[in-house]
Amino acid sequence: MSASTNTEPMLSADGKPLKQSLARALRRQKIRALLLIAPLLAFIFIAFILPIISMLFRSVENDIVATTLPQTVAALQTWDSSTGELPDEPVYAAFASDIQKAAKAKIHTKVGLRLNYEQSGIASLFKKTARKAKKWDMEADGPFKEKLIDIHKGWSNVETWQTLKVHSSNYTSGYFLNAIDMHKTASGPEFQPENKQILLTLFGRTLIMSLAIMGSCLLLGYPVAWLLANLPMRHANLLMILVLLPFWTSLLVRTSAWKVMLQQQGVINDVLVNLGLVADSARLVMINNETGTIVAMTHILLPFMILPMYSVMQTIPPSYLRAAKSLGATNTTAFWRVYFPQSVPGIGAGSILVFILAIGYYITPEIVGGTKGVFISNRIAYHILRSLNWGLAAALGTILLVAVLILYWAYDKMVGIDNVKLGG
Amino acid sequence: MKSTKTILTGAALSLVAGSAFAGSHMASEMTIVSWGGAYSKSQLNAYHDPYSEMTGVTILNDDSSSTAVAKLRAMNEAGNITWDVVDVEAAPAMQLCDEGLAMVIDPDTMLAAAPDGTPASEDFGDMLVSECFIPQIVYSTTFGYRTDLVGDTAPTSVCDVFDTAAYPGKRSLFSVPINTMEWALLCDGVAKADIYDTLETEEGQDRALAKLDTIKDDVIWVSSGSDTPQLLADGEVIMGATYNGRLFSLIEEQKQPVAMIWDGQVMDLDGWIIPAGLSPERQARALDYIMFATDTQRLADQAKWISYGPARASSAPLVGKHADLGIDMGPHMPTAPENLSRAFLMNYDFWADYRDDLDAKFQAWLAK
Known part of the structure; x- marks a missing residue:
């Protein structure tokens, strides 16, 4: 305690105040670390951030x-x-x-x-x-x-x-207004006529369907991740290969395979009709609509849900569950009170990953979504490639980016991003 | 020092050799952009291979035509144009020309005259829809139907597509307003000549969508030309719209139980453009290729591999038999007299003005 009241500063071996030389050593370390990652930072800035900024800038340029x-x-x-x-x-x-x-x-x-x-x-x-x-x-x-x-x-x-x-004017809010189904008129911003409103619907649909896809990935993925983490190594490895196998198959092949499975003359309908469960004249419509998009995208994004959950569940010692049971908990209580809370970081990581990937998905909805199962990204692609209205496409892209950032921020406030674990 | 000199001499020599090899100041390599699939194959057989053989030029193929306008615009902004000749439809060609991304062509000096001496501008005639566009083929968007799934009386009119009582079952249409809205008005009783005047008005647009409402639940909306043939082959739809060449291949090459309704076919053009801003050597090469590939015989040759009609009047009599199947190709052309009489001509200017507006309305209608 007497040292803290001592006004004489503590000196290091070379006679300088200890605090100073410590700070200098730390600063040098930081600079060295920064220099080491400088090439990566520069690369990301030039090849990723700058193009995005210049693209976003088009949404107001006029x-x-x-x-x-x-x-x-x-x-x-x-x-x-x-x-x-x-x-x-x-x-x-x-x-x-x-x-x-x-x-x-x-x-x-x-x-x-x-x-x-x-x-x-x-x-x-x-x-x-x-x-x-x-x-x-x-x-x-x-x-x-x-x-x-x-x-x-x-x-x-x-x-x-x-x-x-x-x-x-040189800068315009027109593209952003167009992006939310409004337009600039001489008497100020107005909503488009009702028969031209489409983009807000698509934004809403994209959000809702991405949540649905995230939910179904979670429901299907949780048991698989649990099995992966708890089976003996030999079986777990086999299961892991089964999870990763579709991951290594081309996205287009997997999406087209769903077309073969789900269409009205497809495998599932044929089986149901042959079993007599569905009349031949009332075959189920499972593709070219929302169902098709949700099924195909759940399948495609499933590994992104399973892998983070698996890596978190692996670190939960099985002895905790045994301890809970030995203290009198039923299976259900032990799971909900002991196991599940510890697996939440994995759920968080998987859900964010799947949701953010889903919200920007383009090719799968394009192939299996028909007209009712397409996302806002399909509209962005249309404006980039066909109508060539790049300003509107940039405005739509900006809104999507901001929406994701807001959701990420909200998630951080509610769950805390520190609780998210992508690995051990 | 010595080694540098050798390298420099070597480079100079190879430069000289390169230009000597390529003829008078023309590039010795070119990138041609097209649609891929059977269409690119027909161009390879009819144009690329003979041209390479004649000149020794290496031709690189890029199947990017469906997104050519966006990519050319991006290349132009980046200041690095990597394409030499681009195959596009008439409407995108007009847009590229408007944006200054395509080179202006003088048909009479840059394109070959017909064998009888008719200048190219007359031989192509009305097909020269834009000053940058070099027409190549006439294709059409039309309907095919499953012969085994439509009952005893086969459909003969485009309006049978709208008749769900006589022809129950799914049909496929492109999820774009172009063609679809014209057909709807045509089958709602609007005369062919009045269709675009009607479509300019709010009432006309509503009328077209109301007609489409009657079949909306029976339609599978598709986005690419390969979708309908697949849906027809799987029996997913009983009739559907796609390009006539795709239907030809489905019927004659794959022997599927499908037949065509030529009635109400909407004719469109496909051809070449040369990007603006090429270096003189590359531009000279591109022009040399175009001169060769769009002469009377070459255009007629392409029809040996695909059922699209040559855009030159003088090529029509030269169209022969399919190279592999030995079928007479004449009757399979959209331009064959009996098919032509039932055709509908698309109005490019109308769609250049109204595409954005009608597309928004059409998509909003689809989403409802």
Whole structure:
């Protein structure tokens, strides 16, 4: 105790205060550790984090309108879009000059495609207008209001100009609004007409079905993991191979195999019909719907549930259960009060893994999901590969990423991420 | 020092040798993107092999056509275009052209004239739907049915697909609005000429979906051209829509009890584009290949291996028999006169404008 009241600092062998040299030694160790993992960190940053950030950035980026049609955007500033009246000649003249420049540089169609996401018909409106506008003399050929309206009646539609004005800023919330079934209008964000609302439904379906898949993986996986952990080594190894075997088979092969099993003329239906359990005319529909997706994905994700649970259960000494029983607990009590609580970290790890994998799944729902069993990822893929609306795809992806992070955070608050164990 | 010199000389020599080998400043290797499967095989037989034999060029195949537009856009943004010639349908070709990702083609200087001297622009005629697109074949999306599962009277009209009373059982359709909504309106009594005008209006769209509502529970919605043939072969559906070449292969090559309903077939084009921004050597090579592969004889040759019609008028009389089966291929072409008379022409401009809108509505309707 007297040392703590002593004002003289403790010195190390080289005469410096002990605290200082200890801190320095620790710092050096930390730097060395950091240097050792620096290549990995740099790799992850360049090859993983940066591309994700740049992809996410597309969900708000919208400079194409302002860079392609700068004069129009400036002229539209003074136009009040809420009056329902067409803009005046200066706006039309500015547009005529912009579209002529854009047509000569062959960039007019890009901005047409961009605005067509918001209002159908703008793509061809721009194409048609640019073809004619290329030949105009900007000095002599005015006024352009009648000329443009002559080319296409779209230019006498106030909505066209409203769309142009609403989507002229360099950064936009439009893609995010689209991603939640809303759209930007001259009078603020509004819900899409009901017959176009699809994305919120898909988000909800993705969450619910991922939870269902997680639940069925847990129900099927827990007994298997328990067996794996408690059987004698010889049998456990065989069982482990059976768990891992599908893991080593191609994902597409496994998914297609489920098609053969589940379809109406498939193995399961044939067996049921032959046994007389199901009438030939009332064969079960088990594929191209939610059932198909849940069955196939449960099978595919099962190893991700079993392996973390197994590695946790292996560390639970069997003597605990025996001790509980020797103290008078029934089998059920011993399991629920002694064994189960100790296996919770494994359940947590397996569930998080399966849920997060399921929520972003794409290929299996695409093959067996029909129209009722597809996920939001299928829609993201559609917008990346087919409609080429990368901004919307990026917004959907961002929402999905944030949703997963929020769920992870909530899970941490409720269960505690320290309680999750992926291995011994 | 000496070794460096040797290496440098070696490199210079091989460069010289390389360009001499490739002819006048053309690349000696090219990557051709196509659809894979029987279709790529027909191109290999009709175009790639003869071209390689003639010029010594190595042709690498990449089966990425179904995602070509997205990948080309990504390559363009990355500034590294690895493809030389890309096989795409007409609509994606128009989009690539609009985005400036495909090279503009002058048919009369860059494509071969017909044997009788007709310039390419006339020989291809209406098929030149975009200034970047080099048409190759005409294909169609049409219906096939199981002859043993449809009862005594075989379906003859596309509207039999909507007749669940006469033809009970599942049918398969593509889960996209393109073609599906046109067929629905056609069978709801809209005249062929008025279909796209009707589809432009809210009422017309609702009308098409209401017609589809009547068969919604009897449809298996598919996403790829290989799904329907498989479903037909398994007896999962009694009729279904897919590309006519897939049905030909199912009927004639695999001998399945399936027949075709040509009625209401929707014709579409497939052809080549050359990506914009290739180096001069690679562009010259790509153009040289295109000149060869789209001449009259070569286009007619492709029909020996697959039942798609050549896009040149002058190729039609040259279409002969199937290379392995010995069947006369003429009647199996979507462009054969008796098939053509019942065809329906797709409106590309309409779909370029309305695809995003109608797709959202269609998917929302499917999810209901």
